[in-house]
Structure formats: C-alpha cells, structure tokens
Amino acid sequence: MEINDIIKPENCVYKKPTLLNDTNMHYCPGCSHGVVHKLIAEILEEKGWGDKAIGVSPVGCAVFAYKYVDIDWVEAAHGRAPALATAIKRLQPDKLVFTYQGDGDLAAIGTGETIHAANRGENIAIIFINNAIYGMTGGQMAPTTLLGMKTATTPYGRRVDLNGYPLAISELVAHLDGSCYVTRQSVHTPAAVRKAKAAIIHAFENSMAGKGTSLVEIVSTCNAGWKMTPAQANDWMVEHMFKKYPIGDLKNE
Amino acid sequence: MKEEVRLMKGNEALAHAMIRYGADGYFGYPITPQSEVLETLEAEMPWESTGMVVVQAESELASINMVYGGAACGKAVVTSSSSPGISLMQEGISYLAASELPALIVNVMRGGPGLGTIHPSQADYFQAVKGGGHGDYRLITLAPSSVQEMCDFVGLAWDLSFKYRTVAMILADGIVGQMMEKVVLPPQRPRRTDEEIRKQCPWALTGAKGRKPNVISSLELDTAQMERNNERFQRTYREIEKNEVRVEMLDVDDCDYLLVAFGSMARICQKVMENAREEGLKLGLIRPITLWPFPYEQIKNAAKKAKGILVVELDAGQMIEDVKLAVECKVDVEHYGRLGGIVPNPDEVLDALKEKVINKKK
Known part of the structure; x- marks a missing residue:
C-alpha cells in the first residue's frame, strides 16, 4: 500500500484543531504549554465555544498564548489576569471567560487577585501551569519551587531559612467558599492528557453555568529551565513534583 | 430618569453622573476623601435600573485591572480613588494607554507624599499631566471646579475617551469632592447595546463571532513596530492638543x-x-x-x-x-x-x- 492510499479523509483518526493556528510556537521542545494550548483549542472547537470564549493571557512564558489560539484575547499585566477576567465576565455573563497563568503570575505577584476572584466566586475558569520555575526570565525560583531545587536564584537549592516553603495555592483556593472546582492534573502521558482535558471541559462548563470559580492546575515540566531532557523532566516531575503536588480533585461541587 | 436638580456633594454627583451617563461598570476601593462614590453607587443599586455593574475590588491594583478588562470589551468603565490609590494604579493606566483603550479614572486628590493626609491637595498635577506610569503616554485630564462640573465632566470624559481611544482622567481635589452645591443631573443616557458596542468598537472583545479574533495587547517585541505604535499614539495626542483644549x-x-x-x-x-x-x-x-x-x-x-x-x-x-x-x-x-x-x-x-x-x- 502506498502512503497516498492511506492519507485520505476516511482514514483520519486525529487532527489538529483549526482554532490552533499554524504560527510557530515559541515554547521549548518538551514544554507542557503546547499540549495545554492544544487542549484548550480542541475543547473550544468541540464544544462550539470558540466564538463565546475570551481568554486572558499572563506575563510569563504563556504571554503570547493569544498568538496560537484563534479566539478573543487580552494580555494582562503580571498577575492581574483574574481581575481582568472578573470584569469581562461580569460585563458579558454569556461569555466563556478563562485565564491562563503560570506559577509566578498566579501564586506570587498575583496571589491577591487569585484569592479574591475565587473568594468572590467569579464565574471564570483559571488554567494554572505549575512548573515550579520562572521560565521566561531564565529559570529563577518560583513560589512553587520545591525545597532543595536548584534555580538561577537558588543556585545551591531552595532553603526554608532563606526562601520559605513551596506554596500549594490550589489547596488554598479549594478552601474558599467561592470556588466550585479545584483539581490538579498533568499532561505527561496520553492518559494524563485525556484526564486534563476532561478537567478543563468541566471548568469551562462551570463558567458557562455560573457555578463559581474553577481552577485547573496542570503540574508541568520546564525541561529547559530544569536543565534536563524532556524525558528526564517527565520522570523528575513524577518522582518529585507529584509528592508535593499530588494529582487529583481537591474540590468538585 | 429625567433631569433633576439636587443638592449634593461632588463625590455623590460623580456617582449619579456615572449611572446617568450610561456607565457599564464601576470598579473601586474605598479611600478618603472619595469613598462616597462607591457608597452612593452601592446605595443607588444601578444594576437593578440600568444594568450597570458595581464591584468593590480588593485593592486599587485590582480595580484598575478590572477597568482594563472592561475597557477591552468596549464597555464604558470607570474607577475612582484618591492620590495614594492612584499611585497604585499607574501600571494599569500605562497598560490602558498602550492598548489604546477608552476608560475613565477619577482622582479626588489628597495631600501627599506617602500616606500624607486626607485633606485636599492638587499635588498630583505632574502625575496626571506628565504621565505617572512608564512610557510615553498622555491622559486627557479634566479639572472640575464645581459640583456641577463633577457631574458634567463624567459625560465629557467618556465622549473624549471613546472618540480618541485614550484614557481620560477627572482630576478633582478633596474640596470639590466634599463640598455640597446645587447640581442639575442629566436625564438618563441609555447604556449602549451589544450591537452598538460592536459597531462603535470593532476592536473590542465581544466573542469572535463572524469576524477574525480580536487581541488586546500592549506587548510588541519587534522594535520597528513598537516605534510605529508609539508614533501612532503621538499622532493621537497631537490631534487632541489641536482640538480639545478647554x-x-x-x-x-x-x-x-x-x-x-x-x-x-x-x-x-x-x-x-x-x-x-x-x-x-x-x-x-x-x-x-x-x-x-x-x-x-x-x-x-x-x-x-x-x-x-x-x-x-x-x-x-x-x-x-x-x-x-x-x-x-x-x-x-x-x-x-x-x-x-x-x-x-x-x-x-x-x-x-x-x-x-x-x-x-x-
């Protein structure tokens, strides 16, 4: 059988969502962002939400998220995405409003906005990429950096006496009365990707149904920042990150 | 609501004017000497009458970024504060200017620097007219001297802000905010419909239905393009200087x-x-x-x-x-x-x- 006999529409089992455009991504090979971007595009397309969705991109590696997924976007100042999303959803309640934020954006400079938007129960979905490092600025310590983990600003490893503890902000958000769904997922295996997709769908459905704030944390790899190969980074994440940030639902109401 | 003559504080007139000039959203945080703005809005419950959204934010940082989110949707949005709160907002104001978004910011000035005093001052003049945040930008800055102007300038500021896609500021001082005078409140201007917003603001985030996606971003890593963006801002500012001196x-x-x-x-x-x-x-x-x-x-x-x-x-x-x-x-x-x-x-x-x-x- 020739290859051209195989490449036919009736044999198609998988294709890239059309909402994910052909712009070359700036992400490093092995980074989790690309997978999560694809999931978002796929979900919006499958559910027919592409023309209802308004995304808020962060400052950090995902600052250019708006270049890759063809929906309406606004690019927020560092940490302020949940404040923007609050206004967008309040002013346009019929829209699907979500933020896409990294650990520095959501759990350091933007902790106040994260906590208060969730505590008010804003009907938004927050997609939280936790790779325990500041990727864009060159691998500095993040609020979620593990104890002992080496970064550009903890060259000998994170120390409690100097740097305090890693922050499990999803547990914090789960405690708030305004949050309706808080879950922690990953995208390092096909099975994990499918579970993460189901979680993001649930979060988006909650936003549309006006049930409160949903937060989907994706425990992610930053193999470039961690100075590992993509495969090593996946293994390291399972062995070390999952201990501090265990996978599963924290709250589902 | 019809035209109405009332006796009230400047701050209260601001709140009534926001409702009557068809505001879509107010986002604010309490600070003396302008807390009556948020208090009056909450008491008037405009979400029941005009559908206007009112949110007490967790900080001025959140308020200005809520304004940023609302402005990105083409909505008529406003925040008010006093000097220390306005200092906190400067980053957000710079983003609004860089994204060419219309928005209204009210500063009822108190004495500084620092926490300063709750008493009146005009010492935020430089911050307002020379640019308090980073980058080359300008704010259309209106200075009311009566309670009537506190009311009228809300409508004027929005009109100018949407006309030029530039942030407008009402720079009042604590005296104008706190003093009571007779004021003629205008009849209700209806809030714009979604259809009107799509027409007036084709750049707004309204959901990419039947059109290409809209992106609001102040980021541009291509230096040649960034220079062109800045030149476009400057052309707008020259146009405002030519037409809008009062x-x-x-x-x-x-x-x-x-x-x-x-x-x-x-x-x-x-x-x-x-x-x-x-x-x-x-x-x-x-x-x-x-x-x-x-x-x-x-x-x-x-x-x-x-x-x-x-x-x-x-x-x-x-x-x-x-x-x-x-x-x-x-x-x-x-x-x-x-x-x-x-x-x-x-x-x-x-x-x-x-x-x-x-x-x-x-």
Whole structure:
C-alpha cells in the first residue's frame, strides 16, 4: 500500500484543531504549554465555544498564548489576569471567560487577585501551569519551587531559612467558599492528557453555568529551565513534583 | 430618569453622573476623601435600573485591572480613588494607554507624599499631566471646579475617551469632592447595546463571532513596530492638543495682573478678584479646564497685556511650570501655594499677589 492510499479523509483518526493556528510556537521542545494550548483549542472547537470564549493571557512564558489560539484575547499585566477576567465576565455573563497563568503570575505577584476572584466566586475558569520555575526570565525560583531545587536564584537549592516553603495555592483556593472546582492534573502521558482535558471541559462548563470559580492546575515540566531532557523532566516531575503536588480533585461541587 | 436638580456633594454627583451617563461598570476601593462614590453607587443599586455593574475590588491594583478588562470589551468603565490609590494604579493606566483603550479614572486628590493626609491637595498635577506610569503616554485630564462640573465632566470624559481611544482622567481635589452645591443631573443616557458596542468598537472583545479574533495587547517585541505604535499614539495626542483644549477666562481683557488656578483654587481666586476690584486693583483669572491638553496659546495671548502672573495651587509649584512654558519668559510668573491639606483664604492670596508680583514690580 502506498502512503497516498492511506492519507485520505476516511482514514483520519486525529487532527489538529483549526482554532490552533499554524504560527510557530515559541515554547521549548518538551514544554507542557503546547499540549495545554492544544487542549484548550480542541475543547473550544468541540464544544462550539470558540466564538463565546475570551481568554486572558499572563506575563510569563504563556504571554503570547493569544498568538496560537484563534479566539478573543487580552494580555494582562503580571498577575492581574483574574481581575481582568472578573470584569469581562461580569460585563458579558454569556461569555466563556478563562485565564491562563503560570506559577509566578498566579501564586506570587498575583496571589491577591487569585484569592479574591475565587473568594468572590467569579464565574471564570483559571488554567494554572505549575512548573515550579520562572521560565521566561531564565529559570529563577518560583513560589512553587520545591525545597532543595536548584534555580538561577537558588543556585545551591531552595532553603526554608532563606526562601520559605513551596506554596500549594490550589489547596488554598479549594478552601474558599467561592470556588466550585479545584483539581490538579498533568499532561505527561496520553492518559494524563485525556484526564486534563476532561478537567478543563468541566471548568469551562462551570463558567458557562455560573457555578463559581474553577481552577485547573496542570503540574508541568520546564525541561529547559530544569536543565534536563524532556524525558528526564517527565520522570523528575513524577518522582518529585507529584509528592508535593499530588494529582487529583481537591474540590468538585 | 429625567433631569433633576439636587443638592449634593461632588463625590455623590460623580456617582449619579456615572449611572446617568450610561456607565457599564464601576470598579473601586474605598479611600478618603472619595469613598462616597462607591457608597452612593452601592446605595443607588444601578444594576437593578440600568444594568450597570458595581464591584468593590480588593485593592486599587485590582480595580484598575478590572477597568482594563472592561475597557477591552468596549464597555464604558470607570474607577475612582484618591492620590495614594492612584499611585497604585499607574501600571494599569500605562497598560490602558498602550492598548489604546477608552476608560475613565477619577482622582479626588489628597495631600501627599506617602500616606500624607486626607485633606485636599492638587499635588498630583505632574502625575496626571506628565504621565505617572512608564512610557510615553498622555491622559486627557479634566479639572472640575464645581459640583456641577463633577457631574458634567463624567459625560465629557467618556465622549473624549471613546472618540480618541485614550484614557481620560477627572482630576478633582478633596474640596470639590466634599463640598455640597446645587447640581442639575442629566436625564438618563441609555447604556449602549451589544450591537452598538460592536459597531462603535470593532476592536473590542465581544466573542469572535463572524469576524477574525480580536487581541488586546500592549506587548510588541519587534522594535520597528513598537516605534510605529508609539508614533501612532503621538499622532493621537497631537490631534487632541489641536482640538480639545478647554479653558475659562474671566476679565482677562481688562486686567493689570493675572491669576492662573484650576479646580477649587479657581473658585477661591474668583473671590480674590472681587476683593481686589474693591481696592481698585484689576485682576483677571485663567482657569485651565483641560490640564492636558494645556491651554498654552490662550495663556500666552492673555499674558501679553498683563504686568505679572500669580499661579495659585494647592502644591509646591507644579502647574506653574506649564504657565512659564506658555508665556516664554515674557512676563513675570510667581507661585503661591499651601501644602499638607491647608486651603488658603482669599486675603492671603491677595497678599501674596501684592508681595510676590505687584510690589516686586515696584
């Protein structure tokens, strides 16, 4: 059988969502962002939400998220995405409003906005990429950096006496009365990707149904920042990150 | 709601004007001396009448970024605060300017620097008209001197802001915010429909239905494109400077000396003029209504016949720099100001004029 006999529409089992455009991504090979971007595009397309969705991109590696997924976007100042999303959803309640934020954006400079938007129960979905490092600025310590983990600003490893503890902000958000769904997922295996997709769908459905704030944390790899190969980074994440940030639902109401 | 005549504080007039001029959303955080704005809005419950959204945010940082989110949707959104809160908002204001979004920000100024005082001041002049945040940008800055103007300028600020896609600021001081006067509240201007917003603001985030996606972003890593963006902002600012200067001139054609003052100080200067006339001294008053764009030409022309100018401000001398630029050193320009929340009485202003300008001439 020739290859051209195989490449036919009736044999198609998988294709890239059309909402994910052909712009070359700036992400490093092995980074989790690309997978999560694809999931978002796929979900919006499958559910027919592409023309209802308004995304808020962060400052950090995902600052250019708006270049890759063809929906309406606004690019927020560092940490302020949940404040923007609050206004967008309040002013346009019929829209699907979500933020896409990294650990520095959501759990350091933007902790106040994260906590208060969730505590008010804003009907938004927050997609939280936790790779325990500041990727864009060159691998500095993040609020979620593990104890002992080496970064550009903890060259000998994170120390409690100097740097305090890693922050499990999803547990914090789960405690708030305004949050309706808080879950922690990953995208390092096909099975994990499918579970993460189901979680993001649930979060988006909650936003549309006006049930409160949903937060989907994706425990992610930053193999470039961690100075590992993509495969090593996946293994390291399972062995070390999952201990501090265990996978599963924290709250589902 | 029909036109209505009421007696109220400047801050309350702001709140009523926001509702009546068809605001879509207000986002604010309490701070003296302007907390009546949020209090009045919450009491009026406009979400029941016009559908206007009112949110008490967790900080001024959150309020200005809520304004950023709302403005990105093409909505008529507003926040108000006082000096320390406005300082906190500067990053967000810079983002709004860089994203060419219309929005209204009200600063009811109090004395600084730092936590300062809750008493009135005009010391945020530089911050408002020279740009308090980072980058080359301007705010259309309106300075009300009465409760009526607190009301009217809400409508004017929004009209200008949407016309030029530029942030507008109402720069009031604590006196105008707290004083009570008669005010004519306008009839209800209906909020724009979604359809009207899509038409007026084709760039707005309204969901990419039947059109290409819209992206609002201030980020541009291509330096050549970033320069072109900045040049576009500057073209808009030149256009505003050409079209939107507003100034009130009182008795300037028939005076020996000129007073220049804005906001509440212009009201005090009117009394100074009356008192001076009784002494046979002819004074004129120039009151810039737009602090940016500044009325350079008008001041330059009026100053031609004047023997001297006194700039009266509730600060250590800020607007005086623009007045000096306007008169190009052809007339003597002096400053009189009180600091720390103290408001001068008309007699001390007249004394200052005599001492610093008139007697200096002799």
